[in-house]
Amino acid sequence: MNIVNLDQISFKPLLPEVKAAMIDAINKDYFNPSSQHKRGEQAAEVLDAARRSVAGMINAAVPKEIVFTAGGTESVNHAIKGVAMANAEKGKHIVISNIEHNAVIRSVRRLKSMGFRVTSVSVDEQGRVNPQDVAEAITDETILVSIMHSNNETGTIQPIEEIGKITRDKKIIFHTDAVDSVGVVPIDVQKLGVDLLSFAANTFHGPPGVGGLYIRRGTRIYPLLDGGVQEHNKRAGTENLIGIIGMGAAAQVASSELDQWVAHCLRLKTKLLAELPDAIEEYIINTHPQHSLPNMVSISVQYIEGESVMLMLDDDDIAVSTRSACATGSLRASHVLISLGLSHADAQGTLVVSFGKDTTDEDITRFLASLKEVVITLRDISPLYNKVARSPA
């Protein structure tokens, strides 16, 4: 039986167009795009073409505003540390939210040890930042606001446009980690009013290990990597041309097919949420009912633990991801779920079900059937289910 991939936030297969473009690039033996001879210029041209595709996808004013990186994590690190280093003389205060990805949290933690101060705003019980809280957190010392576009654990989308208005008004650099959004929902950097936006190719069926950072013209930022003059002096190092070509091809397909992908995923998400009550009882949906990505749902199944669920679903050839502390390697309950107000026990039972353009109705049906059995098995073992749920009121 085929593996049902409902863990597409972790892995999406390369598009056929991406594979073809990358294989073609390998066979063409492109030279170094920095070289000034004819073969180098050829390589520079395909690099520019990829940059144009990616810039078009997020509506950057000019392709130069895209810096290719080695993935979402590098983009985020570049945005935060680069802005902090370049603007430290103006101030040393940064505003983030409580539910940021660790790329953001650990970047600012590093900066804290270098004398920066960080204010982390909380989210409401539906997982959204209140733009007013961001406005109030900003001080005369603030040099950067970094709020994610969508959350990687819940899919909940943040009010970036409203925050962008505030940061523009106060002339503060605004970064959004849009790694889980770009290529999943339409993203327009002009509409969002951001100065920096991080994204990754593997979110839209491009190769892993390639990403981009949108840097609005005029934004004061230092490179993260110093060296040569590649990427318009913003990211030193010989370009990963084959990967970038793959990302360009993925961006092109995503730009033209995104509406269909969104509609397809939304239909599956609706089906999943509608049929879930027939499969299991006593669960919490952590994904915002309106403001959320179409391709994922976070479900906390009460009284059982997520890693066990994940392993048992895996025995049925269904791949999902879990936010249980036990499975994340950190052994600590997800800071995102705790920020939503979940108890540690409920956070432990959290599954992230994520799908894509090739996911079928049958996949969702198979998942629900398997989940139903797994939940029964694990609740039979669980002391919490007996105690909490079954004790007479």
Place this chain on the structure above:
Amino acid sequence: MYNKVVMDHFRNPRNVGVIEDADGVGEVGNPLCGDMMTIYLRIDENRIADIKFQTFGCGSAIAVSSMLTEIAQGKSLEEAKKITNKDVAKALEGLPKNKLHCSNLGADALQMAIKNYEDRLAGIEPPETVREEPHEHSHGDKCYCPYCDIELDDDVIFCDACQSSLEEEH
């Protein structure tokens, strides 16, 4: 991630359930890590005549509980008192290092169940809640960072390798 023995006990856990009117009950749990175990004992002539468990936890926590019940089944109380978490991990042919901290609580639950039985015999009222959150390093001689698996000195509060604060763990 887990070896075959662990996966076998996870997939086919032995001795799952509740013993009604058990002679001894032991509960351990650490809701912060997420694993909670309850051990039920029926004692007959100072021997464990029956043992059952319930566990809320990850794959290793369920496997640990199952293996513990197999080890303890039929043992005299004197023998059972000698069972340690380390013995259980060894019988499972090893657990991931970062799971030794929070998942390997089976023997603790067993010891509490035995104590609960002996307290009852001695007429000592069990406390309202028997759940405790043991935080000692009961897995043996070495201590590992729960976040990055690096071996640590026993008393550090910060992992130099991964920059994690360990204050909550110690």
